[in-house]
Amino acid sequence: MGLEQYKGDMDMCCRCSTCKFVPMQQVSGFQYANVCPSISKYDFHSYSGGGRLNIGASMLKNGFNYTHKLLDIVYNCQMCGACGVSCNYAMDMEVMAPITEFRIKCVKDGKTHPALDKIIAGLRKNDSMVPVTGKRGDWAAGLNLKDATKEKVDVLYYVGCLTSYDKKLQKLARSTAKILQKAGVDFGIAGDAETSSGGAAYEMGYEQDALDQAKKTMALIKQTGVKTVVASGAEDYQAIKVLYDKFKLKGDLKVLHIAQYIPQLIKEGKLEPKKNLELAVTYHDPCHLGRLGEPWVHWEGKKVPGDRFVFDPPKVYRRGTHGIYQQPRDVLKSIPGVKLTEMPRNKEYAWCCGAGGGVCDSNPEFAQWTAKERIEEAESTGAEALVTACPKCEKTFSAAIEANGSRLKVYDIVELVEQAIE
Ligand code: SF4
Ligand code: SF4
Incomplete structure (x- = not known):
């Protein structure tokens, strides 16, 4: 169709x-x-x-x-x-x-766009949306994590391509793992066996590649036997939770983003952010955690003939209001000394970081222009730091800050939580 x-x-x-x-x-x-x-x-x-x-x-x-x-x-x-x-x-x-x-x-x-073709060629060859440097699980060296493909665990931590391979972003995987360890969660990783979620490929237009990745990733998840997957990347979270549901592959798998899991762990008394960080922050809602991350709605029915759109049963539209908005804010508010000020465009109306849809590779100047707009908006709040919950946002913002000489710092929410629970 x-x-x-x-x-x-x-x-x-x-x-x-x-x-x-x-x-x-x-x-x-x-x-x-x-x-x-x-x-x-x-x-x-x-x-x-x-x-x-x-x-x-x-x-x-x-x-x-x-x-x-x-x-x-x-x-x-x-x-x-x-x-x-x-x-x-x-x-x-x-x-x-x-x-x-x-x-x-x-x-x-x-x-197609040649830059995106190149990325997809890499995906087909190396099972990664980013250049491969070393082994996928190298970031976990010395952390003594369970291998979910070999040992039974309750939760699989899905790391994602960018966080696994990007040397500057591997810290996010390490922070996430340390938070889960501190909370006593029985979790494991798939390490070198982890497969690309394929979410970014779908948005670039490569539907078949995305479907192939979804099948591979779901097969791996099924092999581990876990009922819950926790992702630290917003794109991967959205792919496994929403896209795989659209593909009718997700079944009853529970998919959580770490920014959604942390408040649950705090509430259960398993984590306690105690350290005063004394930091004025603003929070950037990643598109894939917010408006694009709201659950998929399966609809089957028929169009009722007429001059307007009438469906039987009525269609439910995804309006972006059911994304993950409150939980990351709750996390930030739970950290002593962190003062959160909102940007004018927030939650479902957040301005994109600039990197989505493959734009960071197909049109990098446009991606940087978009990030710069957001940096200026963040600066307008008086915040010292821009906090997000997605490695791609952090990478894009960091590059824009460096290029434009901004005084802002960028953190992923897991970095602040790790500091606060130390
Ligand atoms: S909001 Fe945009 S897409 Fe929707 S009807 Fe108006 S012009 Fe068309
Ligand atoms: S960049 Fe503009 S046209 Fe494209 S998805 Fe975002 S809001 Fe829509």
């Missing part, structure tokens, strides 16, 4: 442009009213969520004419989901689904 199944949604777009902004009822001011990085940077309607739907509708009607400009529009989108959330504040229609299907169609038709 692909893109065709969303013809009605795309035809329904009334070009109101709400998808470019935080909804009028929610916006806190003119300065941070924009919600879509793509239209904000390129300032031409086709780069917005609505513009992409208009293009899709036109292509279905008139045929697919892949010009250089069209592909520039396709690959200059972080697939961050903000347009869908703003549109769905008032409208009942699919926005991200047709945008995703359009990208999948481009890939199927061979209209």
Whole structure:
């Protein structure tokens, strides 16, 4: 079915442009009213969520004419989901689904981006979305962690490609493991046997590769026998929890992000952040933990004939409101001396870090422009540090801070928790 199944949604777009902004009822001011990085940077309607739907509708009607400009529009989108959330504040229609299907169609038709092709070639060869340096499980050296593929454990800690291989980000895996150890969680890792979740491949448009990775990863999880997976990467969390459910592969597996698991461990008395960190922070909601991380909704039914969209049974739209928003804030508030101030765009209206949808590789300048916008917004709160819960956000923000000479520090939430429980 692909893109065709969303013809009605795309035809329904009334070009109101709400998808470019935080909804009028929610916006806190003119300065941070924009919600879509793509239209904000390129300032031409086709780069917005609505513009992409208009293009899709036109292509279905008139045929697919892949010009250089069209592909520039396709690959200059972080697939961050903000347009869908703003549109769905008032409208009942699919926005991200047709945008995703359009990208999948481009890939199927061979209209790919060379930088993304290279990453997928690496995935097919090395089972990793990032360059392979050493062995996947090297980060765990000296931590004495259980190998979940050999020993029975209650929880599998899924580390992800970036955190496993990136030398600057391996600290996040080590912090996560130390937190779980301190809390006495019976957990293990898959180490060198861990497979890429494939979530990023899906957003780049490589649907079959994502499905292949989902099958491999679920087979590995099943082999370990665990009922719960904890991920520290927002993209991987979203892939295993939401995408695998969409693929009907997840079953009853419980999938938690570490920022969601920590407050549970604190509540159970297994962790106690005691150390005073004396730090003014602001929190960046990663797209994949927030709006894109809300549970998948399976819907089966039929369209009732008529001039508007009526479905039997009524369709439930994912509006981004059921993402993980409160738990990371609860964690930060539980750390002595941490003062949290919100950015104007937060929760489901958070501005993307810039790296999503493969943009960090296909259009790195656009990714950095987007990150710089967020850094300035974070600075406007007076915070000393920008805290997030995703290695890709940390990597993108760190590069933008260095390039722009910002005074902000960047932390993943696990780094602060590890310091506070020491
Ligand atoms: S996608 Fe939604 S919000 Fe955007 S122009 Fe179309 S109807 Fe309006
Ligand atoms: S997914 Fe994000 S970058 Fe792409 S059109 Fe929507 S809001 Fe803009």
